[in-house]
Every structure is written in structure tokens, then in C-alpha cells.
Amino acid sequence: MGEYNVAILGATGAVGTRLIQQLEQSTIPVKSIKFLASARSAGKQLKFRDAPVVVEEAKPESFEGVDLVLASAGGDVSKRLLPEAVKRGAVCVDNTSAFRMDPAVPLVVPEVNAEALNRHHGIIANPNCSTIQMVVALEPIRKAFGLKQVIVSTYQAASGAGQQAWNEMNTQAQEHLDGKEMQSTIFPVKGGAKHYPLAFNLLPQIDVFEDDGYTHEEWKMIHETKKIMLDDMDAPDIKVTATCVRVPVGIGHGETVYFEVADPKQASREKIQEALAKAPGVVLQDDPDQQLYPQPINAEGKRETFVGRVRGDQENPGSYHMWVVSDNLLKGAAWNTVQIAEKLVEKKLVRIK
Amino acid sequence: MGEYNVAILGATGAVGTRLIQQLEQSTIPVKSIKFLASARSAGKQLKFRDAPVVVEEAKPESFEGVDLVLASAGGDVSKRLLPEAVKRGAVCVDNTSAFRMDPAVPLVVPEVNAEALNRHHGIIANPNCSTIQMVVALEPIRKAFGLKQVIVSTYQAASGAGQQAWNEMNTQAQEHLDGKEMQSTIFPVKGGAKHYPLAFNLLPQIDVFEDDGYTHEEWKMIHETKKIMLDDMDAPDIKVTATCVRVPVGIGHGETVYFEVADPKQASREKIQEALAKAPGVVLQDDPDQQLYPQPINAEGKRETFVGRVRGDQENPGSYHMWVVSDNLLKGAAWNTVQIAEKLVEKKLVRIK
Structure with a gap:
């Protein structure tokens, strides 16, 4: 009905x-x-x-x-x-x-x-796929400890560029394994002037370049993160900067997210893990002793955002690392x-x- | 003779x-x-x-x-x-x-x-492969503008784990393309308790974990960078922190290196590019208009360290990004x-x- x-x-x-x-x-x-x-x-x-x-x-x-x-x-x-x-x-x-x-x-x-x-x-x-999974992981941290700045490096899957691009990467992988030259007509940007193989390679360009040397994808992450997280107009500004890299993975973006909390005395590795563990949409996978951490192949087909590798920067109290993975075609x-x-x-x- | x-x-x-x-x-x-x-x-x-x-x-x-x-x-x-x-x-x-x-x-x-x-x-x-290419790229910047801190995320190739591991990734890639389950006996750490596929995946573990949640590879990057760059005992300390990730690439490590110079007034994107262009062992590949940036497939077989994507953090004057690639089996x-x-x-x- x-x-x-x-x-x-x-x-x-x-x-x-x-x-x-x-x-x-x-x-x-x-x-x-x-x-x-x-x-x-x-x-x-x-x-x-x-x-x-x-x-x-x-x-x-x-x-x-x-x-x-x-x-x-x-x-x-x-x-x-x-x-x-x-x-x-x-x-x-x-x-x-x-x-x-x-x-x-x-x-x-x-x-x-x-x-x-x-x-x-x-x-x-x-929002953009790489933005969504990052803000899902950052929001519980912002709520608990405040956030001053974020520096993110992405490891983005081929499927984020569409089905054709994803197929091209798989074809290239087979060409490479067969000892043939890889053919490229889509990556890094469909319709762009130059094309490079993605299989067994890394492409530090997603979307077109702006005059300041950032890609449009990087600016999307910066502007969208602010628009989403600072929606409450009284929220203090968060500095955000990004480098976006395409990696030879089918589904599942990875992100190393380095962040500085506003209240370093309240935060600790354990308290951040606790905040993440009970956050909506987040699955904490963070047990180094069990070699448990998020991986794209485990995130595929899931709606959640997976977070692990939480740890403090030992020389900058209040700054931390985490590793965030999600299915870019689902949550993304x-x-x-x-x-x-x-x-x-x-x-x-x-x-x- | x-x-x-x-x-x-x-x-x-x-x-x-x-x-x-x-x-x-x-x-x-x-x-x-x-x-x-x-x-x-x-x-x-x-x-x-x-x-x-x-x-x-x-x-x-x-x-x-x-x-x-x-x-x-x-x-x-x-x-x-x-x-x-x-x-x-x-x-x-x-x-x-x-x-x-x-x-x-x-x-x-x-x-x-x-x-x-x-x-x-x-x-x-x-030194460790991931350390070498980073310090080659950082040294001309340190000499010209001083360095206060470095935050690096690595994208490390399979061959860094040895020939057998590299072969395993290629075998896994073929298994995946054939629709079979990938078999894992080496990655992330040979002889470790658990093994995961690397092909079409990302593994945020290189070497074993320390009690503080860092991997040994990450601590190698931190300690070795300081030992090499602060060899001159009068050199001011440089803060270094790292996240190391294994990616499904055969040869060529990538690194997003975020750094803060000691003398922000002297530095600019152009001046950093100039310092890199004339530095020994460095090839500057940094022309976004021509889609020119370092890629593992182009670094393979070369002795140099390739640097591109140089650009300032627009909200933190004095802080910059760069993307560093080198053949991990040669310069590394x-x-x-x-x-x-x-x-x-x-x-x-x-x-x-």
C-alpha cells in the first residue's frame, strides 16, 4: 500500500x-x-x-x-x-x-x-562521494571535541568515475597481466585532453584542475565539508584541505583523515574511538592486535562508513589520524x-x- | 681496470x-x-x-x-x-x-x-624506501625555507614487500578478473596471523603494529626522516607523522606530503617549484594545464624522485601539499x-x- x-x-x-x-x-x-x-x-x-x-x-x-x-x-x-x-x-x-x-x-x-x-x-x-564518508566520520568527533582543521588524502575507487571507467580499469588490468600495453580513453577525466592507465597505477587527478593547482574534486571536498558541517551558522569555522588520488580499486574509497580537535584536553585516542563506536552510520573497525581495520573489499555492498587506525600525532597533542572507508556507490x-x-x-x- | x-x-x-x-x-x-x-x-x-x-x-x-x-x-x-x-x-x-x-x-x-x-x-x-623519496623531495625545501612539520600519507607498491608478495598480488588480480575468490598468504605481513588480498583493495597496514596504534613502517618514516634530515645537530627539529597504506600497484610508491615551512614569507608555490626543479635527484613534473604529474608507471626503472601537485593550503599560509613518486626498488x-x-x-x- x-x-x-x-x-x-x-x-x-x-x-x-x-x-x-x-x-x-x-x-x-x-x-x-x-x-x-x-x-x-x-x-x-x-x-x-x-x-x-x-x-x-x-x-x-x-x-x-x-x-x-x-x-x-x-x-x-x-x-x-x-x-x-x-x-x-x-x-x-x-x-x-x-x-x-x-x-x-x-x-x-x-x-x-x-x-x-x-x-x-x-x-x-x-554531496560528492569522498565528502560524505569523511563527514560521517568527522561529525561525532566534532560534536564531542570540536574540530579546528582537517587534512585529507583520498584513495578513490574507479567506479566513482562511472561504469565505463570502471570497465576500462578492469580491461587495462587484464592487458597488463597479459603483457600487453594498456589502452586508456577515459581516465583521469572523461573527455579530457590526455588519458592515462589506472590499473596498477596511481592518478593524482580527479576532475579538472583549477588555476590554483587544486582539482575540482579537492575543492568539492573543501567547500562541501564546510557547507555540511557548518550548516549551523554559529558553528566555528573548520579549516579543510585535500589531495584526491584515483587508485586501482573497483569499489570503496579510502581516506587518511588527519584532524585537530578544538578541545585537546577532552580528547584521547580511546575517547575518539568511543565517540565513533556509537555514532550513527559508523562502524568502528579498529583493533590492531587483531589486524582489524577498514578495507574496500569488506565495505563493498554495505551502507555504513568504516573507521579505523585511530591514533594521536605524538608531536602535536590534539591532532589525530584515522582511516575511513565506505562503498562510494552506496553511502557515497x-x-x-x-x-x-x-x-x-x-x-x-x-x-x- | x-x-x-x-x-x-x-x-x-x-x-x-x-x-x-x-x-x-x-x-x-x-x-x-x-x-x-x-x-x-x-x-x-x-x-x-x-x-x-x-x-x-x-x-x-x-x-x-x-x-x-x-x-x-x-x-x-x-x-x-x-x-x-x-x-x-x-x-x-x-x-x-x-x-x-x-x-x-x-x-x-x-x-x-x-x-x-x-x-x-x-x-x-x-633507509626505508618510503623515507628515501620523501626526504629527497623535502631537503631542497628545508634548505630554502626551513621545515616545521610534515604529514605524509603513503600509497606503497606491492614490490616493496618482495618478489613473492608482488607475484601474489598479480595472481590475485587474475583471480578477481576471472570471478574467482582471491587467495592470500603473504599480505599485509609475511608470516603474520591474518592475510588479506591486495589486488583491487587497500591495506592500511605495512609491517607490524606498535602499542600506540602506529605500524612499524610509520615509525620508520618518522624516526628515519629525523635521523637523516637532522644529521646536522644544530638543525631545528621537524615534526613528522605518517600513515602508510599498501596499494595494488607493482612498482612505484606515491606519497601525499603536506608540509609547513619555517619561513612562510620567503616561500610560495612558485619558489618551492623552483627549488625542486634544480634539486639533485628530483624531477619536477608539475604542469596541471598539461595534466603533467608523477605517476608510478612513468617512474618505473628511473633513478629519480618525481614531484608534482605543489600547491599551498589556502587557509594555512606557509603550509603546502606535494605528490612524490619514485621507483621503490631503485631510489627506494x-x-x-x-x-x-x-x-x-x-x-x-x-x-x-
Whole structure:
């Protein structure tokens, strides 16, 4: 006995298929479902809770009668179509970067700033994958001890660049194992001027470069983290800086997060571990004696963010390290999007037609 | 017309074969060569400058008449045999961790502290691979602007754990691509209680854990960096902290190095790039417009340390990021060892028998 008419925009990609799966497993009472995609994918038959659903071409009129849109079809598509959906009374959760830094659009990680949903005007943005898992791990620390600064290095999986890119890395790996030259047409940036192999290699470029030498991905982590964690306007500023590196992993981003707490006297390795252990969405995997620490292969398919290797900087009291891993396609994308939608439904922030 | 009787201890491993190759290409005038290894490898025939050399079992008497020993056969072997070689008048350059932190043993990266060789007592230690490439990149910055602190995250290649481990990662990659379960018997630590796959995964453990939650590899980076860079006793202390992660790459360690200079007014992104461009052993690869930055696949087989992605932390004047890559088997091991030997010969610090 569903209540909501839901549309998934971009239903066929690596994130899209997981949006369907996460929605199937969600608490949202779905009355009807529409799968929308480009003209190229229209006509394809997919399933929702075992019932066949034919993919339709996404057009402004597609959103007539739709209450809730989950979008992951690229920034340009979101920019063009989500305002059309809002015009027709739908609430949209957008997994692209199109509206993330728009001051009128809440940028939400439910474990951190679910209350920002109350201020929505029809569109809610899902943050970048590498940002989400970091703020899930940082928020319990900020709450308990305050946060002065964060220095993060990422180890980002191939699937974050999309299904095609992920396939390319696997093909390259096979070429390399066969002693052949690796062919590159996508990494580091689809449509970019130069392409390099990712298999058995490291690419310190995700997204395009800005004039100051940072990549756009690095600036996303900096700006999005501040927007999410400082949503409460009275919160003191947190300094954030980042280096983003693509690594030859299929699913699961890793991050070394170095942070300085505001109240060093209250914090300790054990107290930080305690705060993480009881934090929502976090699984503490931190037992060096048992060689227990987060690994991408163990995070794959899970909704949680895994944290381990917590330890103090012995020469800087109040500064600590941690290692954070999560499934970039789930908490980093599809699950956080559906989780936002669950919260919207829970808070009755989606109007039913 | 060679002058030196040279022995290579541990001639058959991933580093050993490269020690032979680097010695072949070196400026050291070699009169005779001995390849020493365990009883298991004795009898194997290898080559030195096209001449066949039969591997002999390493015993104390093997070092009779030897002037110069290059050792990479494991810490226990070095501890047992190098004092025997010294007793017989040889000078030893040791690529194991056996003597690195011994105050009487110089720990040398020729670009940084070649003068420490003058104080040797028969054994000179080669630092850990991840330390070497970092200090090569940091030294020109320290010289120009001073250094207050360093926070490093490593992306370390499989070959750093030895030939067998490297083979295991390749086998795992093929298993994964074939849809089979990956088998693990070596990573993260040979002989450890638990083993995990490295292919398409990330392992935030290199070497064993200490009580404070750091791995031994992380402490090596901290202590060795200080020993090498503060060799001049008047040098002000540098704070160093590290997280070491093993990544599914064959050859070439990557490092995100975040550092704070002592003199922020003198430093700038451009001036740091200039200092790096003219530093010995460094190749600056830093042109975002051309998507030029260091990558392991380009560093493989090269002696230099490659540095790119130099840029300031916009919220912490005086703090900067850089990305450092080098061939962990060459500058990280075999080449630095042979380079130390070249310096010893140049400085006439090896007595010829």
C-alpha cells in the first residue's frame, strides 16, 4: 500500500542500478515508479521489486504526477530537468554536482545535518562521494571535541568515475597481466585532453584542475565539508584541505583523515574511538592486535562508513589520524540519496499528489 | 681496470637483481664480484656485465678479501654477517632495517646527508624506501625555507614487500578478473596471523603494529626522516607523522606530503617549484594545464624522485601539499645503496686490499 509516486532519473548507470536497489530496500512507501533516462536507454526493460519497468526518455512532462525524484544522470541533465520537476510539484534529491553549492539548496548527509531538509525549496543535493564518508566520520568527533582543521588524502575507487571507467580499469588490468600495453580513453577525466592507465597505477587527478593547482574534486571536498558541517551558522569555522588520488580499486574509497580537535584536553585516542563506536552510520573497525581495520573489499555492498587506525600525532597533542572507508556507490551515492528521501518522507516534507 | 672487490649479499631477490644492474651501470671500478645468498640459492648462475657468476652460500669466510658489500638479504642475515664482513676489513652498505637506528651507523640519502659517510665504522644503512623519496623531495625545501612539520600519507607498491608478495598480488588480480575468490598468504605481513588480498583493495597496514596504534613502517618514516634530515645537530627539529597504506600497484610508491615551512614569507608555490626543479635527484613534473604529474608507471626503472601537485593550503599560509613518486626498488632500495657506494668510493672511504 504505497503512497509516493517516485521517478528515478538516470536509472541505468552504476549509481542508477544501485538507486533502484536501495529504493527497493527502503522504508519509503512507493505507489508508482518511473525509470527515466536518455533517449538512448529508452525502451530498456528493468525491474522494481520483481515487476518489469520500461525505461522512458526523460522529458519535462515525465514529471507530471511525480512526488519524489531521485536523480543521477549527470549535472547537465539535472540542471535542465529538475526545475521542471519542481515546477510540477515534485521534490528532487540530486546526486550530481549541479546544485550542491547553491545557497538555496540544502546539501545533506542525514547523520550530520538532516535538519537542513526543513529549508528545502524542491531540490536537495547529495554531496560528492569522498565528502560524505569523511563527514560521517568527522561529525561525532566534532560534536564531542570540536574540530579546528582537517587534512585529507583520498584513495578513490574507479567506479566513482562511472561504469565505463570502471570497465576500462578492469580491461587495462587484464592487458597488463597479459603483457600487453594498456589502452586508456577515459581516465583521469572523461573527455579530457590526455588519458592515462589506472590499473596498477596511481592518478593524482580527479576532475579538472583549477588555476590554483587544486582539482575540482579537492575543492568539492573543501567547500562541501564546510557547507555540511557548518550548516549551523554559529558553528566555528573548520579549516579543510585535500589531495584526491584515483587508485586501482573497483569499489570503496579510502581516506587518511588527519584532524585537530578544538578541545585537546577532552580528547584521547580511546575517547575518539568511543565517540565513533556509537555514532550513527559508523562502524568502528579498529583493533590492531587483531589486524582489524577498514578495507574496500569488506565495505563493498554495505551502507555504513568504516573507521579505523585511530591514533594521536605524538608531536602535536590534539591532532589525530584515522582511516575511513565506505562503498562510494552506496553511502557515497545511491544510499545517501535514498536515505535523504527516507528522511524527507519521515519529516513529511514531500507533498503527495 | 677495476679496483674494488665487491660482494652482493642477497643477489637473487627483487632488490638483489636490481643491485646487480645498478652496480653494472655505476661508476664504481669493480675488480671482482661475488654473489652471496642463502644455501637454497647457492649454485644458481647469474651474470655480471655479461660474465657468468655462480651464487655462493653466504658465510663469514665469504668476505675474506672483499672491500665493499652491498646487502639486501633481510635484517637477520645482515645482523649476523655484516659484522663478520667489517671484521675482515670490508665496508658494508646495508639495505635492511638491521642497523638503521644504531647511533653509530650513518643512515644516508646522498642528496641529503652524504657527509655523514665520513663518520662510518664499516656499516652504512640505506633507509626505508618510503623515507628515501620523501626526504629527497623535502631537503631542497628545508634548505630554502626551513621545515616545521610534515604529514605524509603513503600509497606503497606491492614490490616493496618482495618478489613473492608482488607475484601474489598479480595472481590475485587474475583471480578477481576471472570471478574467482582471491587467495592470500603473504599480505599485509609475511608470516603474520591474518592475510588479506591486495589486488583491487587497500591495506592500511605495512609491517607490524606498535602499542600506540602506529605500524612499524610509520615509525620508520618518522624516526628515519629525523635521523637523516637532522644529521646536522644544530638543525631545528621537524615534526613528522605518517600513515602508510599498501596499494595494488607493482612498482612505484606515491606519497601525499603536506608540509609547513619555517619561513612562510620567503616561500610560495612558485619558489618551492623552483627549488625542486634544480634539486639533485628530483624531477619536477608539475604542469596541471598539461595534466603533467608523477605517476608510478612513468617512474618505473628511473633513478629519480618525481614531484608534482605543489600547491599551498589556502587557509594555512606557509603550509603546502606535494605528490612524490619514485621507483621503490631503485631510489627506494638498489640505486640508493649503489649511490652510497659510489659516494664512499669517491670520498676514498673504502680501503682497497
